[in-house]
Amino acid sequence: MSIQTADNVKRNDQPARSVFQVEAIIKRNSPINKEYHLLNVDAPQSILRCKPGQFFHILCPARAAHQPYLRRPMSIFGYSLEKGELQFLYKVTGNGTRALTYLKKNDVVNLLGPLGIPFTIKPNWVNLLILARGVGLATLAPLAQEANRLERNLITICSARNSDVLMSDNHFRKLGAEVITVTDTEGTSKMENVRHIIEDRICGDGIDAMYTCGSNRMLQLLQGIGTKYAIPGQVALEQQMACGLGMCQCCVRSFYCGKKIVQKRVCRDGPVFGLQEAMAW
Amino acid sequence: MVNLRTRIGDLILKNPIMPASGTFSEELADVIDIGQLGAHVTKTITEEKREGNPTPRICEVNGSILNSIGIPSKGVEHFIKHTIPFYNQYDVPLVTSISAHTSDDFARLCNKVTVPGVAAIEVNISCPNIDDDGKAFAMRPSATKTVVQKVRSSSDLPLWVKLSPNTGETVEVALVAEDAGADALVVSNTMLAMSIDITSRKPRLGNLMGGLSGPSLKPIALRMAYQCAKSVRIPVIGCGGISTVYDVIEYLIAGVKAVQIGTATFVHPSTMINILSDLEDYLREQNIRNLNDIIGTVQDANTIDAVVFMETAP
Numbered sequence: 001m002s003i004q005t006a007d008n009v010k011r012n013d014q015p016a017r018s019v020f021q022v023e024a025i026i027k028r029n030s031p032i033n034k035e036y037h038l039l040n041v042d043a044p045q046s047i048l049r050c051k052p053g054q055f056f057h058i059l060c061p062a063r064a065a066h067q068p069y070l071r072r073p074m075s076i077f078g079y080s081l082e083k084g085e086l087q088f089l090y091k092v093t094g095n096g097t098r099a100l101t102y103l104k105k106n107d108v109v110n111l112l113g114p115l116g117i118p119f120t121i122k123p124n125w126v127n128l129l130i131l132a133r134g135v136g137l138a139t140l141a142p143l144a145q146e147a148n149r150l151e152r153n154l155i156t157i158c159s160a161r162n163s164d165v166l167m168s169d170n171h172f173r174k175l176g177a178e179v180i181t182v183t184d185t186e187g188t189s190k191m192e193n194v195r196h197i198i199e200d201r202i203c204g205d206g207i208d209a210m211y212t213c214g215s216n217r218m219l220q221l222l223q224g225i226g227t228k229y230a231i232p233g234q235v236a237l238e239q240q241m242a243c244g245l246g247m248c249q250c251c252v253r254s255f256y257c258g259k260k261i262v263q264k265r266v267c268r269d270g271p272v273f274g275l276q277e278a279m280a281w
Numbered sequence: 282m283v284n285l286r287t288r289i290g291d292l293i294l295k296n297p298i299m300p301a302s303g304t305f306s307e308e309l310a311d312v313i314d315i316g317q318l319g320a321h322v323t324k325t326i327t328e329e330k331r332e333g334n335p336t337p338r339i340c341e342v343n344g345s346i347l348n349s350i351g352i353p354s355k356g357v358e359h360f361i362k363h364t365i366p367f368y369n370q371y372d373v374p375l376v377t378s379i380s381a382h383t384s385d386d387f388a389r390l391c392n393k394v395t396v397p398g399v400a401a402i403e404v405n406i407s408c409p410n411i412d413d414d415g416k417a418f419a420m421r422p423s424a425t426k427t428v429v430q431k432v433r434s435s436s437d438l439p440l441w442v443k444l445s446p447n448t449g450e451t452v453e454v455a456l457v458a459e460d461a462g463a464d465a466l467v468v469s470n471t472m473l474a475m476s477i478d479i480t481s482r483k484p485r486l487g488n489l490m491g492g493l494s495g496p497s498l499k500p501i502a503l504r505m506a507y508q509c510a511k512s513v514r515i516p517v518i519g520c521g522g523i524s525t526v527y528d529v530i531e532y533l534i535a536g537v538k539a540v541q542i543g544t545a546t547f548v549h550p551s552t553m554i555n556i557l558s559d560l561e562d563y564l565r566e567q568n569i570r571n572l573n574d575i576i577g578t579v580q581d582a583n584t585i586d587a588v589v590f591m592e593t594a595p
Contacts, residue, residue, distance in 0.1 A: 240336070242348075242547045243550075245311065247308055250338045251336075263332055
């Protein structure tokens, strides 16, 4: 890392460096079910001042068969400043994530981060709702951790195809959340049923804020509920990225801005956006 | 102590390492000390606010990338109000990259960015010329001549003209750019390319085609930089596929006075800073005290000019 010297600056108000490129030692990198892998690394303190919803840009090492060139963005699944630990939960989908699976305990992985705008929990948001499906739950797990730390009430609705791939429900329970599981095989994951569950809660103790990630239908459901009952919320979005820092303009999506539609960078202006600002895809 | 200073016309840079337009913005200061760079080259701006191309805007191809970003721009007013003051915190020359669709629009924008705080203007003539048939200015000597003459008459600042590899007339384009008043050439922009997903059978870029950059572009851009350095008297700045100090050395030997680094920064944000320290180490190890002593040292004396300038192979 470079050292700033007095002779190459005019003033002292340059932006402080807040993003770090580090080599982290792997403590664990193994499948936790048929689809998902858990990557757990020994992380330096510098990158552990991260927040829920932020992500790291991971250099997936090239192999003969898999040669990713660009880094792959991955949301934080868990972090602990005390343990010096950072976790990612990832689904193997292409060249990058497949190359990542080859890394073993004590191997080194190059991480860039923390990056992006995190989730917010406003002081007056007491009763929180998380609604997510699949790997979207990984992105929302640190939010549950933070809600627990801030002593907020959290209901998490975990949706999945079947109970075999529903890996996050226990994780959320451990973080103190009340967990409701809905699955396709049981026929409980349909949006009408999820809406019913949420509206019951709104009529009961009430919900102050809602969070989601990873599903278009869930986003639309929460946008509808948010409008009807005037409940704020946030959504974490994904987009293919190149630099991850906001320079290349690769990862733009369209957003509502008043009556206009504007393009924003998911990496820099997000990945967490206002619930009503996001456009369903 | 190695002297890394290099001269681009009237501008003296403290070292030859700078970013390539489009791969650099204020955000890189979150990761590295951008005050160490030889120059700051901004992302191309247009006069008006402009959205870019449809996504996907970037795709990977074997150790390189294709991009079709489409020059999203916040417009010249935003640039003058926000971008220039940001970079003026640093004692590093600011090079403003500009683009337009006609020669007159180029000249007007060039004039608008001729303001205190801007050290040079990079003229990105790889965009479509709508006065003509929509082909890029940089593809043909005639269009290059018109646009460079017009921007020349609209600004007193040094003009760096950025060439395109999408031409069969590299030397002719370079010569007319020099003749029309360019102070330096940047060689080169990305090369038009395509990639198709064989499963979905869809092109992998939203805009169907895009520019190739990264290590696989290097031999092409290096060839062009060499041809240009051989042909013109103005400085040539090499750009294309640089990711290590050895790439920089190769370009310097080919005859360039400085280099731009782009795609590699997307993978390793600290590439430019690392290369800068590696360059100093390399020159010291080679007992070269002055950067200028390596520039243009390619051993081609026994090669006849016809071979040097041939545009076809073999």
